[in-house]
Amino acid sequence: MAKAKPTQTEESKGALDSIKRSLRPRIREWRFSLYLMRKSLLALVGIAIVLSIIIIAIFAPVFAPVPPTPPGRDPMIIPQDFQTPVPPGAPKPADIGGGTFLFGSGPLGTDIYYGVIWGSRTSIYISLYVVALAVVVGLVLGAIAGYYGGIVDEALMRITDIFLSVPALILAMAVVAVLTRSLENIMLALTLVWWPPYARIVRGQVLTIKENTYVEAARAVGAKRMRILFRHIVPNSLSPVLVNATMDIGVVVLVAAGLSFIGFGPPTGYAEWGKMVSDGQTYFLSIVNYNGQQLNPWWIWAFPGLFIFLFVMGFNLLGDGLRDILDPRLRR
Amino acid sequence: MRTFIARRLLLLIPVLIGVSVFVFALTRVAGNPAAAYITERMGPQQIAAIEEQYHLNDPVYIQYFYWFNGLIHGDWGYSPTSHLPVTDSIVAFFPATFELSLVSIVIAMVVGIALGTVSAVRRNTPVDHATRIMALAGVSLPIFILGLILQNIFAYRLGWFPLVGRSNDLLYLSSDIHHYTGFLLVDTALNLDATRFWDALMHIALPAITLSFGTIAILTRIMRGSMLEVLGQDYVRTARSKGLPERVVIRRHARKNALIPTTTVVGLAFGGLLGGAVLTETIFAWPGLGFWSAQATLHNDSAAIMGFTMLTAVIYVLVNLIVDVMYAYLDPRVRLD
Numbered sequence: 001m002a003k004a005k006p007t008q009t010e011e012s013k014g015a016l017d018s019i020k021r022s023l024r025p026r027i028r029e030w031r032f033s034l035y036l037m038r039k040s041l042l043a044l045v046g047i048a049i050v051l052s053i054i055i056i057a058i059f060a061p062v063f064a065p066v067p068p069t070p071p072g073r074d075p076m077i078i079p080q081d082f083q084t085p086v087p088p089g090a091p092k093p094a095d096i097g098g099g100t101f102l103f104g105s106g107p108l109g110t111d112i113y114y115g116v117i118w119g120s121r122t123s124i125y126i127s128l129y130v131v132a133l134a135v136v137v138g139l140v141l142g143a144i145a146g147y148y149g150g151i152v153d154e155a156l157m158r159i160t161d162i163f164l165s166v167p168a169l170i171l172a173m174a175v176v177a178v179l180t181r182s183l184e185n186i187m188l189a190l191t192l193v194w195w196p197p198y199a200r201i202v203r204g205q206v207l208t209i210k211e212n213t214y215v216e217a218a219r220a221v222g223a224k225r226m227r228i229l230f231r232h233i234v235p236n237s238l239s240p241v242l243v244n245a246t247m248d249i250g251v252v253v254l255v256a257a258g259l260s261f262i263g264f265g266p267p268t269g270y271a272e273w274g275k276m277v278s279d280g281q282t283y284f285l286s287i288v289n290y291n292g293q294q295l296n297p298w299w300i301w302a303f304p305g306l307f308i309f310l311f312v313m314g315f316n317l318l319g320d321g322l323r324d325i326l327d328p329r330l331r332r
Numbered sequence: 333m334r335t336f337i338a339r340r341l342l343l344l345i346p347v348l349i350g351v352s353v354f355v356f357a358l359t360r361v362a363g364n365p366a367a368a369y370i371t372e373r374m375g376p377q378q379i380a381a382i383e384e385q386y387h388l389n390d391p392v393y394i395q396y397f398y399w400f401n402g403l404i405h406g407d408w409g410y411s412p413t414s415h416l417p418v419t420d421s422i423v424a425f426f427p428a429t430f431e432l433s434l435v436s437i438v439i440a441m442v443v444g445i446a447l448g449t450v451s452a453v454r455r456n457t458p459v460d461h462a463t464r465i466m467a468l469a470g471v472s473l474p475i476f477i478l479g480l481i482l483q484n485i486f487a488y489r490l491g492w493f494p495l496v497g498r499s500n501d502l503l504y505l506s507s508d509i510h511h512y513t514g515f516l517l518v519d520t521a522l523n524l525d526a527t528r529f530w531d532a533l534m535h536i537a538l539p540a541i542t543l544s545f546g547t548i549a550i551l552t553r554i555m556r557g558s559m560l561e562v563l564g565q566d567y568v569r570t571a572r573s574k575g576l577p578e579r580v581v582i583r584r585h586a587r588k589n590a591l592i593p594t595t596t597v598v599g600l601a602f603g604g605l606l607g608g609a610v611l612t613e614t615i616f617a618w619p620g621l622g623f624w625s626a627q628a629t630l631h632n633d634s635a636a637i638m639g640f641t642m643l644t645a646v647i648y649v650l651v652n653l654i655v656d657v658m659y660a661y662l663d664p665r666v667r668l669d
Contacts, residue, residue, distance in 0.1 A: 042468075162350035165645045167606055170625075174641045177629035178358050254474050258611050261476045262626050277477060281615070284480070285488065285495075298484060305477035313472035 036325045043321020049314030057120040064117040067096045076118055076271045081109035085288050085297045088112075104299035107268055107279050112299060116307050118271035123311055126183070126256050127249040130190045135245050137191075138198020139234065145199065146206030147229050153203070160196035168193050169255050176264045183266050186259050190252055198241060205237030239326035243319055250315030257308050276304035337657060344649050351645040352403065356396050359634040403642070409635030413628040418639035421624060427514030428498055429613070429620030433605045435517075435540040440547035441598065447548070448555020448594075449587055452563060463552060470549025475608050479542040479615040486538060493538050496617035500531050539616040543608050547601045554597045559590040592663045599655030606644055 056063060066075045079096035088104040096111065103112035145153040163171065168190075175189035209215065210233055218228050257274030259265060265275045280301025287294050390398070402408065408418035416424065451463040487495045494500065499516055509528065511519050517536065520529035562568060563586055571585045572578075610622035617623065621640060628636035 158346060158350065161347045162354060165347050165351055165649050166641055167644065167648065169608075169610060170606065170641060170644050173610065173625070173629050174355060174358055174637050177632065177637050178361060178634070250472065254472075257474055258476060261474075261611065262614055263630050274474075277474075277480070281480060284484070296484075296488070301477070301480055305474065305480070308477065309469075309473050312474070313468065316468065316472050 033325050040321050040324065042317050043324075046314050046317025046319075046321055049310055050318055053120050053311055053314060054124070056117055057124050060118050060121060064111075064114040065097060076122070078106075078110040078115040078118070078269055078271055080111065080269065081105065083109040085109070085283065085300060086290055087288075087295055087297070088299055090290065103303040104297070106276065106297075106300040107283070110269055110279075112276070112303050115271045115276050116273070116303050119273045119276065119304065119307065120311075122183070122270075122272045123253045123256075123308075126187055126190075127252040129187050130194055130252045130256075131245050131248050133191045134194035134248075135198055135241060137195040138200075139202050139241065141195070142199035142202030143206050143229055143234050143237075146203035147210060147225075147233065156199065157203070160199050163193060163196040164200075169258060172255065172259060173262070173264070176259060181264050183270075183272065186256050186264055189259075190256060194248070194252070198244070201240050201244060202234070202237055205240065206233050209233050209236050243323045243326060246322055247316055247319035250312035250319075253308060254312050273304040273308045277301045277308070280304070333657070333660070336660075337653070340653050340656070344653070347649060348642075348645060349400075352400060352642060353396070355638045355641045356399055359638060360392055360395070399638075408639045408642075411624075411628060411633050411636040411639070413631050413633045413636055414624055418635050421636065422621065422639060422643060425619065425621045425624045428618060429606075429609055429622060431515045431517060432536060432539055432543060432613070432618060432620060433602070433609060435536055436542075436544035436605065437547065437598065437602070439540055440544040440551055440601070443544070444548045444551025445555050445587075445591070445594065447552040449559055449582065449590075451552065451556040452559035452590075453582060455560065460556075463556075467549040467552045470545050470552075473545070474611075475542060475546060476611045476615055478545055479539070479612055482538050482542055483615065494535050498532070498535050498619055499528070500535075503528050503531055539612050539618050542615070543605060543612045546608060547598075547605065550597060550601055551594060555590060555594050558593045559586060562586045562590045565589075592659070595662060596655050596659055599651050599658075602648070602651045606647065 061075070066073065067079050081093045081096055083105070085107070086101055086105050086109075088100075088102060090101050090104065092099050092101045092105075092111065097114075101111060101113065103116060106112050106115070141156055145156040166174075171193045172186075172189040175192055176185055179185040179188070206229075215228060215232055218232050223232075253273075256265075257272075257277065260272055260274030261278040261281075263278070265278075266272050268275065268279055278301075280297070283297045283300050286297065288297055289295075399409075406419055408422075410416075411418050411421050414421040414424070447463050447467075451460045454460050483495060487493045509519065509523050509525060512522055513519055516532040517529065520532050568581060568586050571581045576585075606622075609620060610626050612618065613620045613622035614626050621643070625636060625640040627633075628640065
């Protein structure tokens with residue numbers, strides 16, 4: 001009797017099983033990682049901060065509703081009442097939302113609370129953009145350099161030498177200096193100076209991994225070079241990239257805020273933390289009169305400053321935790 | 333050792349040429365580099381003269397050649413921001429930045445090494461946890477916010493320190509002081525001038541503390557890690573078992589060896605200091621390279637930007653070379669071949 005042909009469902013079931021089987025060790029690995037994560041208090045604090053900031057950014061319209069007038073206003077422009085700064089808790093005019101200025105108001109009566117909430121979107125946007133682009137560029141160039149070696153490698157490493165011989169903030173400053181002042185150009189400048197460390201990391205990883213027997217095995221069965229590189233080598237070299245990228249999300253925000261603080265960022269009134277801090281500095285020595293009290297408006301720089309601090313700290317803690325978890329020498 | 337240094341110095345040349353090409357390209361990509369020199373009162377002839385003077389009508393690679401030729405001959409262009417040639421500006425602003433960096437690195441080393449040692453010796457005690465949290469805060473707190481906090485509390489509210497600047501100008505109305513080095517702390521000390529020395533010390537305190545904070549955090553962390561490693565070594569156990577007091581074991585046997593990796597970090601941190609100096613000097617109106625370069629970048633002063641970036645690159649690569657050499661000197665196991 002001829003062998004019965006397996007039916008369609010049996011075939012797909014078999015395929016599903018094999019996928020499941022091949023995934024099992026990975027799932028076990030993830031479970032273990034999650035378990036390690038739960039044990040580390042600092043990593044948990046980091047996750048909590050990061051999640052809170054993401055929630056604040058997503059639900060910004062809920063936390064700080066956009067005033068209805070004028071219709072079609074840009075939500076990233078902070079509503080203002082064009083009065084002198086008032087301290088936290090002072091009443092807010094009805095036409096820009098009513099209630100109170102939770103964190104006080106800044107230059108020309110900009111609502112600090114609103115700016116801090118919506119500024120989380122700006123920070124996430126800048127950092128994800130810069131880090132994602134830097135990782136992609138660094139990954140591709142670093143992988144090619146490490147795998148092919150020779151002149152390609154030499155040339156690429158000398159280029160990274162050049163970029164790494166000037167501190168990131170100063171190089172980024174030189175780049176933004178020749179461009180017009182805007183958030184987009186800060187992001188462009190940061191991306192330009194941010195990829196070389198990733199190229200270095202990936203290259204180093206590829207150099208060690210390509211000597212492994214499984215790579216040789218893939219080569220022996222006739223896999224194409226690009227396939228070996230991007231299917232077998234690169235995925236196994238990702239953990240240090242992931243750790244660095246996590247921490248860099250915080251660092252990018254730090255440097256971007258610094259550039260914005262010096263004066264390369266968006267104009268006053270845009271929801272960006274670094275700019276808000278620098279606005280606070282212009283009020284540093286001034287006194288505002290509020291209900292007969294003489295106040296120094298510390299709240300203009302303190303609240304956005306606190307949020308920059310929390311953002312950077314959250315990603316640092318998370319990255320630190322990830323490193324302990326992903327480094328095989330540090331686990332078990 | 334000598335061949336190692338020579339080879340490393342030779343390798344620096346292509347890197348620095350690369351930086352110069354990059355920086356030059358930047359200033360030519362966007363806008364007219366003559367813009368910074370042209371004022372509203374100039375006629376077309378004067379503008380043409382300026383373009384002629386800076387070779388702006390030649391092809392770009394010729395322009396680069398002229399610029400690079402000037403660079404190695406000490407003609408780095410003119411900075412409208414400081415109303416001085418770039419080289420003179422660097423000479424004028426460098427001592428202030430160097431003095432600030434030096435004081436802050438000394439603060440960072442003293443505090444960082446002490447905290448790291450204590451943290452490692454009293455591992456997993458409240459002291460250790462507090463130190464780690466502080467170190468973490470140190471790398472997460474933007475330097476300009478720390479500066480603002482210190483300035484607001486200690487200078488503005490309490491009035492213990494001056495708000496901005498490097499010295500009280502009123503003290504320098506009469507010029508009976510001899511500037512030997514350009515470092516105010518050193519010069520006033522050499523002149524045995526207690527009033528001005530105190531003034532300089534008070535002025536440098538807040539900016540130096542601000543600048544050192546991030547480095548303290550990094551140093552504490554590295555020091556703790558390497559101290560923990562050293563404390564687990566056999567020779568430390570030997571020292572303990574022959575009955576040496578714990579204090580001696582830690583100071584003489586453990587800490588000395590734990591300092592080796594820390595020295596490399598000091599060198600790397602120096603780059604961070606140069607970057608941080610831009611922000612710190614901007615906050616405290618400290619008349620140094622960082623303040624000048626921030627002003628220059630805001631005013632499209634391309635000669636100053638190029639000069640400052642080149643200078644930073646030179647300092648940074650040289651410091652890293654010195655660190656590598658020092659590392660080999662301190663740790664006989666390292667061979668420089």
